[in-house]
Amino acid sequence: MPKSITSVQPPLKFIPHRFNPLVVKIVHAVLPFILRFRTRPWLPAGIVRVEAENAEVLAELYQQFQAGKIRLMMAFRHPEVEDSLCALYLLAYIVPRVARRQGIQLQYPIHSHFMFDRGMTIWAGKWLGWLFSRLGGVPVRRGRRLDKQAIQTARNLFANGQLPLAVAPEGGNNGYSGLVSDLEPGVAQMGFWCVEDLHKANRPETVVIVPISIQYHYIQPPWANLDRLLSKLEADSGLSVQSSSDGTHQPEFYYQRICRLGEYLITEMEEFYRRFYHQDIPQAVSETSANSNEVLIARLRRLLDTALQVAEQYFGVQPQGNFIDRCRRLEEASWNYIYRDDLPDVNTLPPFKRGLADWVAQEADLRVQHMRLVESFVAVNASYLQSQPTADRLAETALLMFDMLSRIQSSTLPGRSRLGLRRAKLKVGEPICVTQRWEAVQHDRQAAKRAVNELTKDLQLALEELIKD
Numbered sequence: 001m002p003k004s005i006t007s008v009q010p011p012l013k014f015i016p017h018r019f020n021p022l023v024v025k026i027v028h029a030v031l032p033f034i035l036r037f038r039t040r041p042w043l044p045a046g047i048v049r050v051e052a053e054n055a056e057v058l059a060e061l062y063q064q065f066q067a068g069k070i071r072l073m074m075a076f077r078h079p080e081v082e083d084s085l086c087a088l089y090l091l092a093y094i095v096p097r098v099a100r101r102q103g104i105q106l107q108y109p110i111h112s113h114f115m116f117d118r119g120m121t122i123w124a125g126k127w128l129g130w131l132f133s134r135l136g137g138v139p140v141r142r143g144r145r146l147d148k149q150a151i152q153t154a155r156n157l158f159a160n161g162q163l164p165l166a167v168a169p170e171g172g173n174n175g176y177s178g179l180v181s182d183l184e185p186g187v188a189q190m191g192f193w194c195v196e197d198l199h200k201a202n203r204p205e206t207v208v209i210v211p212i213s214i215q216y217h218y219i220q221p222p223w224a225n226l227d228r229l230l231s232k233l234e235a236d237s238g239l240s241v242q243s244s245s246d247g248t249h250q251p252e253f254y255y256q257r258i259c260r261l262g263e264y265l266i267t268e269m270e271e272f273y274r275r276f277y278h279q280d281i282p283q284a285v286s287e288t289s290a291n292s293n294e295v296l297i298a299r300l301r302r303l304l305d306t307a308l309q310v311a312e313q314y315f316g317v318q319p320q321g322n323f324i325d326r327c328r329r330l331e332e333a334s335w336n337y338i339y340r341d342d343l344p345d346v347n348t349l350p351p352f353k354r355g356l357a358d359w360v361a362q363e364a365d366l367r368v369q370h371m372r373l374v375e376s377f378v379a380v381n382a383s384y385l386q387s388q389p390t391a392d393r394l395a396e397t398a399l400l401m402f403d404m405l406s407r408i409q410s411s412t413l414p415g416r417s418r419l420g421l422r423r424a425k426l427k428v429g430e431p432i433c434v435t436q437r438w439e440a441v442q443h444d445r446q447a448a449k450r451a452v453n454e455l456t457k458d459l460q461l462a463l464e465e466l467i468k469d
Contacts, residue, residue: 004362004365004366005338005361005362005364005365006358006361006362007357007358007361007362008338008340008343008346008354008357008358008360008361009338009339009340009346009361010339010340010345010346011339011340011341012118012122012141012335012339014139014149014150015118015121015129015132015133015137015139016133016153017113017133017136017137017138017153017157018133018134019113019134019135019136019163020134020135021109023131023134023135024109024111024134024135024136025109027088027131027135028088028092028093028109031085031088031089031092031093032089032093034085035047035048035050035082035085035086035089036048046082046418046421046422047082047085047086047216047421047422047423047424048219048421048422048423049219049423049424050086050089050090050093050094050423050424050425050426051423051424051425051426052090052094052098052425052426052427052428053425053426053427053428054427054428054429055090055094055095055098055426055428056098056099056102056104057210057428057430057431058074058090058095058098058210058212058428059095059098059099059102059104059106060104061164061208061210061431062095062099062106062110062164063099063104063105063106065164066106066107068205069205069206070205070206070207070208071158071159071164071194071198071205071206071207071208072164072165072208072210073158073164073165073166073167073187073190073191073194073207073208073209073210074087074112074164074165074166074167074209074210074212075167075168075169075187075209075210075211075212075459075463076166076167076168076212076214077168077170077180077212077213077214077215077463077466077467078168078170078171078172078173078174078214079173079174079175079176079177079179079214079215079216080173080175080177080214080216081173082216082424083168083173083214084114084116086214086424086426087166087212087214087426089424090212090426091110091111091112092109092110092111094426095110096108096110111135111136111163112136112163112164112165112166113136113137113138113154113157113161113163113164113165113166114135114136114137114138114165114166114167115137115138115139115140115150115154115165115166115167115168116132116137116138116139116140117139117140117142117172118139118140118141118142118150119141119142119331120132121139136163138150138153138154138157140154141332141335142171142172142328142331142332143328143329143330143331143332143333143335151186151190154167154190155190155193155194155197158190158193158194159193159194159197159198159201167186167187167190169183169184169186169187169456169459169463170182170183170184171184171324171328172324172327172375174378174379175376175379175396175399175400175403176379176384176393176396177214177215177216177217177392177396177467178215178384178388178393178467179379179381179384180460180463180464180467181324181378181379182322182324182460183456183459183460183463184456185452185453185456187209187456187459188209188434188452188453188455188456188459189452191207191209191434191455192434192437192438192448192451192452192455194207194434195207195434195435195438196438196442199438199442206433206435207433207434207435207438208431208432208433208434209431209432209434209455209459210428210429210430210431210432211428211429211430211432211459211462211463211466212426212427212428212429212466213426213427213429213463213466213467214424214425214426215424215425215426215467216392216422216423216424216425217392217422217423217425218391218392218395218419218420218421218422219420219421219422219423220420220421221249221391222391222395222419222420223244223249223254223391224249225419225420226254226391226394226395226398226419227243227244227249227254228243229398229399229402229419230242230243230254230257230258230261230398231243233261233398233401233402233405234257234261236405236409237261237264237265237268237405239260239261239264242257242260251389251390251391251394252389254389254394255385255386255389255394258385258394258397258398258401259292259293259296261401262296262300262401263296265401265404265405266296266299266300266303267284269303269307270284270299270303273303273306273307273310277306277310279306279309279310281302281303281306284299293382293386294382297380297381297382300377300380304323304374304377304378305319305323307370307371307373307374308323308326308327308330308370308371308374310367310370311330311367311368311370311371312326312330314363314367315330315333315334315337315364315367316333317329317330317333322378323374323378324378326371327371327374327375327378330368330371331368331371333364333368334364334365334367334368334371337360337361337363337364338361338364338365340357340361343357369407372407373404373407373408376400376403376404377400377404380397380400385397395419399419427466427467429462429463429465429466430462432455432458432459432462434455437451437454437455438451
């Protein structure tokens with residue numbers, strides 16, 4: 001994450017894609033090293049194995065795409081930042097290997113265009129925009145009602161590009177391998193647009209969307225590292241440390257520690273918003289053990305809503321949609337205050353106007369931090385951890401808490417302390433034919449809108465089915 005913004009910034013310009021096969025080849029070559037050592041070059045705590053089920057389905061789809069029979073979109077799950085690396089590994093290594101084994105002839109490189117969040121270049125740096133553009137990426141501003149340039153570029157690539165298109169229909173990562181966030185309708189809409197574009201051009205290709213899940217598992221349960229992480233979080237929060245003194249590691253012990261830490265943090269944040277932002281938050285009451293988890297989650301959801309309201313009141317944004325929708329609109333509202341499209345060259349402003357613009361940018365950067373706290377917890381529910389307190393799920397939740405405390409303690413968000421070596425597992429689902437659905441509703445505008453919603457729901461169900469153990 002960048003340091004706190006202290007001055008107004010130039011507008012965020014669209015980054016045109018400049019696909020370069022040489023850059024793709026270089027990235028493919030170094031990808032295994034990046035996966036393993038991405039967090040710290042001297043500490044092998046990354047992803048040491050990438051596996052895939054039904055990769056032959058994707059190989060066959062690529063063969064059909066290259067033969068001009070279909071237009072292909074891959075809808076990837078997006079639980080973590082590493083997803084793009086794992087998806088790239090799937091295309092660069094696993095699909096070609098499966099294709100050779102199955103006798104499927106493919107043209108190389110096996111790659112795709114993709115859409116990425118324009119905000120990634122803010123916290124990672126301009127170099128990432130340079131790299132992604134040459135890998136075939138299209139930046140999109142997620143909070144805009146209609147990012148015309150990004151959508152038009154992606155639409156054109158979907159219908160006419162030399163490569164398939166990869167997207168993450170969740171819009172952002174939620175930190176949980178076992179939970180799919182609500183999908184945005186843009187993926188389904190682009191599928192129908194592509195059919196329309198092909199129909200207008202009298203082209204015979206079939207439009208296909210294939211769902212692909214991504215999940216992460218530790219090679220060995222990282223109990224010792226999880227214990228150290230929770231001890232740090234407890235100490236940073238002001239709680240007494242409940243480390244495993246005898247060296248035994250029981251899931252229930254870590255579950256209780258996470259619940260204790262979570263309840264303490266929620267109580268502190270409730271008082272923070274109650275006292276300093278004058279929010280009407282009821283005082284917590286004691287609850288029985290039978291319903292304590294449900295009550296805690298209900299308090300968390302109310303706290304998230306409160307944090308968003310504080311930011312929405314400042315930016316004048318109406319609270320519409322789910323938490324994810326609200327977060328995206330707040331992000332865009334803050335960018336409109338920081339990256340000013342309405343000003344001439346910010347460096348030529350008179351000192352007085354520059355001072356006012358800087359003031360607005362600083363305040364916007366501070367106010368949007370309320371939304372940043374919410375982002376990490378939009379997928380938390382009452383049953384995910386309680387039903388299966390596995391090492392993977394306990395670690396995911398502890399790391400989300402680490403993100404929250406890091407944002408509050410510092411203007412920068414340090415890289416996560418990976419708890420151990422992991423493997424990534426991808427599953428390729430059954431392809432969904434968009435062309436057949438479009439043909440059934442092409443002459444009925446209302447039916448077409450319903451078809452977009454139905455396709456979004458079917459894609460949601462498909463991704464949820466793929467992550468079932």
